[in-house]
Amino acid sequence: MASGGITLTPEQLQELLAGAIKAAIAPSPEDQEKKDELKRRAEASKKASVDTMMADHQAKLDRQNRCDHKKENGKWATGGQMLGNGVALTICQHCQKGWYWKPAPEVAAQLLSGDLTLHQSEPPRTTLN
Numbered sequence: 591m592a593s594g595g596i597t598l599t600p601e602q603l604q605e606l607l608a609g610a611i612k613a614a615i616a617p618s619p620e621d622q623e624k625k626d627e628l629k630r631r632a633e634a635s636k637k638a639s640v641d642t643m644m645a646d647h648q649a650k651l652d653r654q655n656r657c658d659h660k661k662e663n664g665k666w667a668t669g670g671q672m673l674g675n676g677v678a679l680t681i682c683q684h685c686q687k688g689w690y691w692k693p694a695p696e697v698a699a700q701l702l703s704g705d706l707t708l709h710q711s712e713p714p715r716t717t718l719n
């Protein structure tokens with residue numbers, strides 16, 4: 591007696607199941623649209639953050655380039671200290687521009703001992719940055 595059933599090879603069955611699973615887990619067009627929209631928003635937000643950071647950075651550079659690093663009384667608006675490895679940092683207290691530099695060994699020794707400070711000192715002409 592004929593069964594009337596469907597006969598599948600194991601390979602066909604596997605292919606059928608794989609197709610069914612793929613269809614079952616595939617997002618609906620609406621879900622895909624939502625996902626794409628979220629992705630677009632995330633990318634737009636990321637780009638806006640980067641743009642803001644770049645603009646802030648440029649504004650800081652512009653401010654530093656405009657600054658004469660001096661106080662109203664004409665004295666340098668700087669401070670600083672030895673960082674180690676013979677490197678000193680002088681920084682402008684108005685615009686936060688920093689200069690990394692290597693003082694001569696005797697100057698470094700004076701800075702380290704506290705006999706000399708970088709308070710209101712002229713920014714170095716030769717820098718590491």
Ligand SMILES: [Zn+2]
Pocket residue numbers: 654657658659660682683684685686687
């Ligand atoms: Zn400055």
